Amino acid sequence: MSVLVASDLDRTLIYSAAALGLDMPDAQAPRLLCVETYEGRPLSYMTETAAGLLAELVRTSVFVPTTTRTVEQYRRIRLPGPGSRFAICANGGQLLVNGEPDADWNQRVRTTLGDQCAPLEEVRAHLSATADPAWLLKERVAEELFAYLVVERELLPQEYVKELTQWAEPRGWTVSLQGRKIYAVPKPLTKSAAVAEIRNRTGADEVLAAGDSLLDTDLLLAADRAWRPGHGELADAGWTAPQVTVVEETGVAAGEAIVRALGERSSVTWARARSQVIRAVSRGRD
Numbered sequence: 001m002s003v004l005v006a007s008d009l010d011r012t013l014i015y016s017a018a019a020l021g022l023d024m025p026d027a028q029a030p031r032l033l034c035v036e037t038y039e040g041r042p043l044s045y046m047t048e049t050a051a052g053l054l055a056e057l058v059r060t061s062v063f064v065p066t067t068t069r070t071v072e073q074y075r076r077i078r079l080p081g082p083g084s085r086f087a088i089c090a091n092g093g094q095l096l097v098n099g100e101p102d103a104d105w106n107q108r109v110r111t112t113l114g115d116q117c118a119p120l121e122e123v124r125a126h127l128s129a130t131a132d133p134a135w136l137l138k139e140r141v142a143e144e145l146f147a148y149l150v151v152e153r154e155l156l157p158q159e160y161v162k163e164l165t166q167w168a169e170p171r172g173w174t175v176s177l178q179g180r181k182i183y184a185v186p187k188p189l190t191k192s193a194a195v196a197e198i199r200n201r202t203g204a205d206e207v208l209a210a211g212d213s214l215l216d217t218d219l220l221l222a223a224d225r226a227w228r229p230g231h232g233e234l235a236d237a238g239w240t241a242p243q244v245t246v247v248e249e250t251g252v253a254a255g256e257a258i259v260r261a262l263g264e265r266s267s268v269t270w271a272r273a274r275s276q277v278i279r280a281v282s283r284g285r286d
Contacts, residue, residue: 012255014036046080047252053263061208068142137150138150160182191211213234223243229254
């Protein structure tokens with residue numbers, strides 16, 4: 001029996017300095033491991049304890065980093081443990097196999113988006129026309145699949161995301177606000193679809209998942225068991241589901257709690273499978 005573990009990265013397993021949430025006295029803060037650098041500077045971290053737990057999880061399960069990041073952005077990350085055979089980038093638009101994009105999967109995704117959603121160019125034009133330079137920092141397109149804005153969160157009008165969501169909905173797109181980024185993503189572009197593809201390829205018996213944002217909702221709902229942190233977009237909305245466990249911790253401590261829970265569940269499943277094999281062998285000898 002094999003376990004597939006699909007986890008979001010940013011603000012679920014790894015954290016920027018601004019998202020660490022170290023609200024304890026400095027002398028009690030956990031030791032941190034840098035897992036990403038950008039332009040020669042440290043960018044993302046895990047606790048050292050979480051890093052050790054993740055290294056073990058990678059060895060005992062089909063661990064699949066699952067992110068909205070582009071392939072280029074994902075490749076900056078150096079997670080502990082052996083490299084994962086599979087990774088999901090661009091919110092499911094890119095499926096990496098041994099570090100390289102699967103061209104057939106990407107083409108299947110693009111065909112689906114072309115059939116079911118308004119074109120990216122229309123969405124980009126709307127974002128450009130409605131974003132105010134007073135709070136807009138950057139406008140970006142990811143893998144020619146979706147778009148996002150980087151904004152000054154303090155200056156962003158409260159009604160902007162709601163109005164953008166109402167505009168995008170009938171066009172087959174969804175909107176998510178994560179930190180300083182406003183994502184506009186086609187509805188069929190999902191992490192869960194890519195995870196289902198990997199499950200088919202590996203024959204995994206159980207899927208575990210973790211995530212913190214609206215774009216992770218489909219991933220968490222599709223898993224057999226899932227976890228989310230006590231912070232983030234889903235926490236702000238009070239969202240949960242029967243198979244979803246909410247960890248009490250926030251910030252980088254939540255990342256440690258989540259990877260520990262994933263590892264414990266994976267170990268239970270592995271032990272059960274081992275026991276079944278032993279019993280089957282014993283019956284064969286009898």
